[in-house]
Amino acid sequence: MHQFPRARAPQVRRRPGRAAARLAWWTGWVLLALVSMAVIYGALVYSGR
Amino acid sequence: MTPATASLGRRVLRHAVAALLAVLAGLVGAEALYHLSVQPGAALVASVFTGNELVVPPADFAVAAGAVTEDRVPVPVPGAPVAYLDIYRPEGTAGKPRPVILWVHGGGFISGSAATVADYAIMLAHAGYTVASLDYSLAPGARYPVPVLQGNAALRYLRGNVSRFGGDPARIVLGGDSAGAQIASQLAAVQANPVLARSMGLTAAVPAVALRGVVLFCGIYDLRTVGSTGFPGLRTYLWAYTGARNWTSDPAIDELSTVQNITPQYPPTFLSDGDADPFRSQAAELASVLQRRGVPLTTLFWNGTGDHLGHEYQFKFNLPEARTAFQRTLGFLATITKG
Numbered sequence: 001m002h003q004f005p006r007a008r009a010p011q012v013r014r015r016p017g018r019a020a021a022r023l024a025w026w027t028g029w030v031l032l033a034l035v036s037m038a039v040i041y042g043a044l045v046y047s048g049r
Numbered sequence: 050m051t052p053a054t055a056s057l058g059r060r061v062l063r064h065a066v067a068a069l070l071a072v073l074a075g076l077v078g079a080e081a082l083y084h085l086s087v088q089p090g091a092a093l094v095a096s097v098f099t100g101n102e103l104v105v106p107p108a109d110f111a112v113a114a115g116a117v118t119e120d121r122v123p124v125p126v127p128g129a130p131v132a133y134l135d136i137y138r139p140e141g142t143a144g145k146p147r148p149v150i151l152w153v154h155g156g157g158f159i160s161g162s163a164a165t166v167a168d169y170a171i172m173l174a175h176a177g178y179t180v181a182s183l184d185y186s187l188a189p190g191a192r193y194p195v196p197v198l199q200g201n202a203a204l205r206y207l208r209g210n211v212s213r214f215g216g217d218p219a220r221i222v223l224g225g226d227s228a229g230a231q232i233a234s235q236l237a238a239v240q241a242n243p244v245l246a247r248s249m250g251l252t253a254a255v256p257a258v259a260l261r262g263v264v265l266f267c268g269i270y271d272l273r274t275v276g277s278t279g280f281p282g283l284r285t286y287l288w289a290y291t292g293a294r295n296w297t298s299d300p301a302i303d304e305l306s307t308v309q310n311i312t313p314q315y316p317p318t319f320l321s322d323g324d325a326d327p328f329r330s331q332a333a334e335l336a337s338v339l340q341r342r343g344v345p346l347t348t349l350f351w352n353g354t355g356d357h358l359g360h361e362y363q364f365k366f367n368l369p370e371a372r373t374a375f376q377r378t379l380g381f382l383a384t385i386t387k388g
Contacts, residue, residue: 029071036075037082044083045090048283 084294090285091189095160103161104168107366113175114168116140120214124199124206130191132199133184134206135163137174138215146217148261148386149207150180153200153236155227155267155361157286158188166226169364176379179216181207185232188289193301194249200236204254220386221255223263223316226361227328228286230268234307234335237263241314249304262317262385264378266363267326270307270335272296278327280360308338317345319381321374323358324351347381349374 082089117137124132138147150173154166163170163182170180183203185196208218225233239246240253240260269275275283276297287296296302303309318339322332332350339346351358351370363374 029067032068033071033074033078036072037078038075040076040079041082041089042093044079045093045285046281048279048281048285 087189087285087288087294090282091159091289094157094282094285095187098156098160103155103165103361104364105367105371106168106172107372110168110172110366113172117171117174119167122206122210124203126199126202129195129198129202130186132186132203133163134203135167135170135182135184136211136214137167137170137180137182139174139177144215146212146220147177147179147215148220148222148382149211149216149218150178150222150224150264150382151200151203151207151233152180152182153185153196153223153225153229153233154182155225155229156187157282158193158196158228158290159286160187161229166229166364172375173382176382178222178382179211179214181211181214181216188286189292192292193290193305196232197235197239197249198251200232201239201251201254204236204240208255208259218255219259220261220388221259222261222382222386224265225268226266226363227268228290230265231270231305231307233263234265234268234270235305235310237316237318238307238310238312241316242310242312245304245310257314257316260316262319262381263315264319264381265321265332265335266374267322267328267332267360268335269328269331271309271331272299272302272306274334275328275331278330280327308335311335311338311342311344313343315339315342315344317347317381317385319347319349319378321349321363321377323360323362323370324354325356325358326360326362328360347377349377 116139118140120136122134122136124134126132152166152170154161154163163184166182170182174180181203183200185199207221211218223233223237237260239249239251240255241257246253288294291299291301293299320332320336322329336346336348354370358370362368363371365371
């Protein structure tokens, strides 16, 4: 009796360090938002408007 | 376009959009924070003040410092937190009682302390005065009129107790710098203007004859016009002090504006400001009102210095103009405290 080859589970190819890169990407933008906020807030307080 | 170029283009676009969104989020967050609460701004400005040396003493300061003693006394205040007085006097209490100066420090109502003007108080004490420097409660923790109540209680305390420190309770002078000049000017108005005192629920702490004069440096005296000075951080100071986001809508604006409360009984006044201080126009406005009411006035306004005399210039003794201001202040004090 012919046996079909067992189907292999699809392999998710995970590149090493990808999660870390994604975390760094998001952290960078959050930091940029916070720095922007601090600079703009300081300018608002200084200007006194 | 090669696939590689197209991919690079998509990545650049993605980063640019993300950067724009991050800056926009920062803008929205900053605006929201700025309009929601005065606390962060007050803390920010106070930290800037704390990092700066206010008084730059003269080279021979050690001589004065070595010849002056200091006491710290609490002053109970009805309906407000306890205030403190740092009292400086020349070594040795024998001899004729000395005139008394009650000094109110600056700091935008939100920072500073009696200690920040200690060197200046020591120099005045070394010149022959008993100097009481008021440690009042700061905004936004303590709002208007708390410092004025504390100042009035301090005057009452000095009237009753200053002889213990070699002071003459019949010869008291009020002085202040920056926000302290606003408080001192209002405190003098409370003593000289019964209508203002009544409206604030206060009674004068010293009789008019005992309040010999007022020394005011770089202060604000008209809250209706001070907005046009463009002084950095002004909104934060006045929001913290009055509790009103827009101080011009504060019901106490006329109480706070000394120009509205000057009567002919206002004590003789020494008024000075630097030519680069945005508050210079405030001093000019007060001078004009004092002259119209016939109040004896001595002014020291600078011109032609190349606009290098900024806010609180009078404390920078490395500047010749500050040394001149000190000598002119001593001259004014000697004149008004005679007898």
